[in-house]
Amino acid sequence: MALTGVEIFKLLPKTNCKKCGHPTCLAFAMKLAQRQASLDACPDVSEEAKKILGEASAPPIRPVVFGAGSKSVKMGEETVLFRHEKKFVNPCAIAVEVKDTMDDSEIQKLADSVMHSEIDRVGQKLRVDAILVNNASNDAARFENAVKAVISKAPDVALILATNNPSAAEAAVKLVADKKPILYGADDSNAEAMAGIAKTHKVPLGVTAKGLDALSALTEKIKALGVEDLVIDSGARSAKEILEANTLTRRAAIKKNFKSLGYPVITFAQRDDHMLEALVAMLGIAKYSSIVVVSSIEKWKNLALFTLRQNIYTDPQVPMQVEQKIYKIGEPAADSPFMITTNFSLTYFIVSGEVENSKVPCRLAVMDSEGLSVLTAWAAGKFTASKIAQFIQESGIENEIRKKELIIPGYVAILSGAIEDKLPGWKVTVGPREANGIPAFLKSRA
Amino acid sequence: MAFVAPKETYPGKVFQVGIGTDKQAVFGGENVLTFHSFEGNVPNRALVAYEIQDIPPDDWSETVRKVYEGVSGDPVTWAKYCQDTLKARAIALRLLGTHPDRENRSAEDAIKTVKDVLSAIQVPLIVLGSNHVEKDSSVLVAVSEAAKDKNCIIGKAQEANYKTIAAAAMANNHKLIAMSELDINLSKQLNILVTQMGFDKERLITDPMCSALGYGLEYTYSVMERIRLAALTQNDTTMQPPMLGDVGMYVWKVKETQASEADLPHWGTLEERGIAWETVTAGALIMAGAELLIMRHPKAVEAVEKFVDELM
Structure with missing residues (x-):
């Protein structure tokens, strides 16, 4: 937090006019400090105070x-260092590198697999977010050609154009400026030229x-030079360097409000060893990168990284939920067991996993309990006999x-x-308390 | 505005724990967050122990079972294979066969297995029960005595059975894993209860309970981060024992490590998927602060070791 409530208070009119909806200027200042109010609410604040605040x-x-469009990627806006403090805001994007030294068919194949990388997990659609086109050849024409090959197969995927050659950059950016690519590129030697291109074409x-x-x-x-939408890279490449640079960057931005590093971070995780690459990408996702660049997007690696990103960026205050419905596990027949549980994602995963382990086909009713586990939902009145009865009746399972x-x-x-009182004609059987008792329970009935 | 690196120092540090006799393994001991060697001391690598068990791993996933084909029928052969061929730095022997729902092996059987394995290996041994609260309290007491002075880790003591297990570990000079279920306050409370018995807090290992990637990993991750922050920033000595991630057994039962590519083509090859699941779960827990990991697949261990090389 940059300014404390008292520091903000000193900049306010101190009239206690209440026009902002708060009883005093000090109360308003406190709300501003907690980011629970907007300065716009004060009609009398001075221009100078507005600028500082x-x-x-x-x-x-x-x-x-x-x-x-729909595949644009939002980055930045993070407010904390640890996910238990507050939800991490904009999930780290995963970008795959395409080198312009690859031949067209290879590039197109990779672009095509980005297009088909989408996976649905717990109701969220997860995918490879971006393609980084690397001007590895250092040749402007080849670079432009590679960008064309990418967009021929993946017209709406977000792009990162990587070159430190301003003329190659100019040509490639011009080609896809409407897609708002990141021009990755500015270093100490070319900053003016690159900033000029980014400014002209309005790209980060x-x-x-x-x-x-x-x-x-x-x-x-x-x-x-007038370019403010930046993505930063400190040159960190080893895991040790990445952890250090990302930690210090995030701390400087959040704890010291150090604006010169208050930008999204891009991390290059490419390794020849793809399992190690997955770990370095994991490090970026867990520790403060906004983009991680990988060299390959095998389906197994995508699934692991997407899932990790989902785990890390979950709101710690809101439990993950699965959709309310009756799930079929295996191929249940008309007389297969029929069970019910709540829609907390972990409850669902663990119960359905144990049912699968039992190899007994089942129907599993998952009832919306606002993401609470069984005991908590029962205690909170979300998993009651009447609600269960209503859900069963409306499901049409009969x-x-x-x-x-x-x-x-x-x-x-x-x-x-x-439940038996409210569901005439039904028999209610009490199952095991813990999910790990399900296989023995189901097998004993079979 | 010139950049001043916002480095942090902390009043607390993590206890350093050494296990084994001939070939000791040491972990913990850092006075900063995980691998933050740019602002403090990180004297040790995270220690990865290979998991083996007293009965053949018939219910393990095919991907990992086939690695141990030919050696996993007997815990001594299996342990030697991990030590000699896989270069394991520690072995974790799970006495799963003692579980009443499995083979219900006796404490005497467990003693023999532990003694045989101990005499066959030089690297340190972690001895784990079958996670049956009552049975563990008799089995783990017996094996603690049988392994007296071998400086093993005994686990896991839980709220319902810690007294007997902690007393046995204390009397026979072992380290002890204290496990509670995904709650920083429960972890703290159990560590306090164990130390109130006279158990040295510097001989404890905290297991806040593992969860697999996609199956509650974020809970374990955040509980670990909070425990480590309490240890460092508040100098809370009850939170300063190193932490365990018991990764293998949680990872290798989830769908992502079991389902075939034929059934789920968009999930990719099963073998790499399973290994990646164990690798990424272990790596994430290292980032959250785990210093000790129990793992199954050699390729996952290898990737994690390479990653730690890069972090050191």
Whole structure:
């Protein structure tokens, strides 16, 4: 936090006019400090105060967007160092590198696999977010050609154009300016030219320097040239360097409000060993990168990295939920067991996993309990006999199964009588308390 | 505005723990967050122990079972294979066969297995029960005595059975894993209970309970980060024992390590997927602060070791 409530208070009119909706200027200042109020609410604030407060209240890490349309990627805006404090905001983008030294068919194949990388997990659509085209040949024509090959197969995927050659950059950016690519590129030797291209075509600029000192000096220089949507790279490549640079960058931005490093970070994780590459990408996802660049996108690696990103960027205050419905596990027949549980994602994963382990085909009703586990949902009144009965009746399951028997979790055994009262014709059976008892329970019935 | 690196120093540090006799392994001991060697001391690597068990791993996933084909029928052969061929720095022997729902092996059987394995290896041994609260308290007491002065890690003591297990570990000079379920306060409370018995807090290992990537990893991750922050920033000595990630057994039962590519073509090849699942889970827990990991697949261990090389 840049300014404390008292520091903000000193800049306010101190009239206690209440026009902002708060009883005193001090109360308003406190809300501003906690980012729970906007300065716009004060009609009498001076221009000078607005300028100081405006700068101080800007997010410590600048929001930057690249790509266009539904596949554009939002970065930055983070406010904390640890995910238990507050939700991490904009999930780290995964970008795959395409070198312009590869032949066209190879490039097109890779672009095509990016297009088909989407996976659905717990209701979220996850995919490779971007393609980095690397001007490895250092040849402007080849670079342009590679960009063309990429967009022929992946027209709407966000792009990062990597070259330190301003004329190659100019030609490639011109080609795809409407797609708002990141031009990654500006270093100490070409900053003016690259900033000029980024400014003309209104695209975010990647900035690279060796070390955080040089990097912050360079971002200041580029900002003075009129380009503010930046993505930064300190040159860190080993895991040790990445952890150090990313930690110090995030701390400087958030704890010291150091604006010259308050930008999204791009991390290069490419390794020949793809399992090691997955780990370096993991490091970037867990520790503060906004983009990680990988050399390959095998499906197994994507799945692991997408899942990790989902885990890390989950809101720690809101439990993950799965959709309310009756899930079929295996190929249940009309007389297969029918069980119910709540829609906390972990509850669902663990219960369905144990049912699968039992090899007994089942129907598993997952009821919306606002993401609470069984006991908590019961205690909170979200998993009650009447709600269960209503869900079962409305599900239409009665037409699908032969025997009207419902297996409930052992922890809510107390509900069995009440459910039978509210579901005429049904028999309620109490299952095991813990999911790990399910295989033995189901096998004993078979 | 010139950049001043915002480095942090902390009043607390993590206890350093050494295990084994002939070939000791040491972990913990850092006075900063995980691998933050740019602002403090990180004297040791995270220690990875290979998991073996007293009964053949018939229910392990095919990907990892086939690695140990020919050696996993007998825990001594298996342990020697891990030590000599895979260059394991520690072995974790899980006495799964003692579980009443498995083979319900007796404490005497367990003693023999532990003694045989101990006499066959030089690297340190971690002895784990079958996670059956009552059975563990008799089995782990017996094996603690049988392995007296071998400086093993015994685990896991839980709220319901810690008294007998901690007393046995203390009397026979072992280290002890204290496990509670995904809650920093429960971890702290159990560590306090164990130390109130006179158990030296510097001989403890905290297991806040593992979860696999995609199956609650974020809970373990954040509980670990919070435990480590409490140890360092608040100098909370009850939170300063090193932490365990018991990765293998949680990872190799989830769908992503089991389902075939034929069933789920968009998930990619099963073998790499399973290895990646164990690799990324272990790596994430290292980033959260785990100093001791128990793992199964040699390729996952290899990747994690290379990653730690890069971090050191």
